[in-house]
Amino acid sequence: MKYKFCTILSIFVFMNSILFANANEKILFATNWLAQPEHGGFYQALGDNEYSKCGLDVEIIQGGPQVNNRAKLIAGKIDFYMGGNMIQPILARSQGIPIKVVAAYFQKDPQIIMTHKNAGADNWEDAKKTYPLYISDTGFVSFYQWMINEHKFTEEQRRPYTYNSAPFIANKNSGQQGYLTSEPFSILNKTGEEPNVFLLSDYGFDSYSTTIEIMEEKIINNSGVVECFINASNIGWVNYLYGNPEKANALIKYHNPDITDEQIAYSIGKIKIHGIVDSGSSLELGIGSMTHERQTSFYNKMVKSGILSNNLNYKDAYTLEYVNKSIGLTEKEILLK
Numbered sequence: 001m002k003y004k005f006c007t008i009l010s011i012f013v014f015m016n017s018i019l020f021a022n023a024n025e026k027i028l029f030a031t032n033w034l035a036q037p038e039h040g041g042f043y044q045a046l047g048d049n050e051y052s053k054c055g056l057d058v059e060i061i062q063g064g065p066q067v068n069n070r071a072k073l074i075a076g077k078i079d080f081y082m083g084g085n086m087i088q089p090i091l092a093r094s095q096g097i098p099i100k101v102v103a104a105y106f107q108k109d110p111q112i113i114m115t116h117k118n119a120g121a122d123n124w125e126d127a128k129k130t131y132p133l134y135i136s137d138t139g140f141v142s143f144y145q146w147m148i149n150e151h152k153f154t155e156e157q158r159r160p161y162t163y164n165s166a167p168f169i170a171n172k173n174s175g176q177q178g179y180l181t182s183e184p185f186s187i188l189n190k191t192g193e194e195p196n197v198f199l200l201s202d203y204g205f206d207s208y209s210t211t212i213e214i215m216e217e218k219i220i221n222n223s224g225v226v227e228c229f230i231n232a233s234n235i236g237w238v239n240y241l242y243g244n245p246e247k248a249n250a251l252i253k254y255h256n257p258d259i260t261d262e263q264i265a266y267s268i269g270k271i272k273i274h275g276i277v278d279s280g281s282s283l284e285l286g287i288g289s290m291t292h293e294r295q296t297s298f299y300n301k302m303v304k305s306g307i308l309s310n311n312l313n314y315k316d317a318y319t320l321e322y323v324n325k326s327i328g329l330t331e332k333e334i335l336l337k
Contacts, residue, residue, distance in 0.1 A: 025057060087307065
């Protein structure tokens, strides 16, 4: 009887060792806001099992108001973080925090300035004279300093933006910051008219956005996990933009029940029209691509605008090791036929 029990136990242990040996590695990926089409490629990769195909069990953790997922990355509580533009990673490295950007899924930062139509500011030059111009505190110390230096906006015309568009709607002579896929849609729904939209990337604000940030030890200790995540995300974005996005959209609505089909359609349309994800170098190097030239250009502009110091080793904030490999281009070609 004892022998039989030991045999059964040995078989149980052996079977479990096989199970866990073949189990995908658990990965926590946190975004910087609630689930939305701007995260669509990642949800598509999840829905299509692209991550599991290369050995990862990915869980997407939403961001949102009062949620600091970058702090969780630094504390080792998550594996990957979806950041914004390149300013914060460069600043983090300057403070001795070993964050590294391994891919950039937005070739264009979606930051915009909005003005009212037919109110004297229908072009960029006239938008520079808009008063008041509602800019958040975070925006004021970042992209607005570039706007002042590069395009002669002024501190005097700026008023604090508290993420409430009511003052902008009430004053036809005003302007406001926004996000290409968000605030214009809200204004359209509330007023029946879409505002003028000036995408800052069209005027020289050339940072990458929707970056993938990791702690440098992840590259040192488990580079294969990083490669798997980036390659699968590339395929996810190709399928989301050029294939059937239903799986991703279903996941987005499940995690963020407040989002509507109209908002999803609007966001996807703007992302495609403006080449937010797929334009520039990504057309030849693959979605998620980055180049030293773009990184250098942006850093120099931020130095000139007084946002970053001129003695930072900004190249430590990113690596090209996992991008520019044309991953997804074949799939995209097939989908577009």
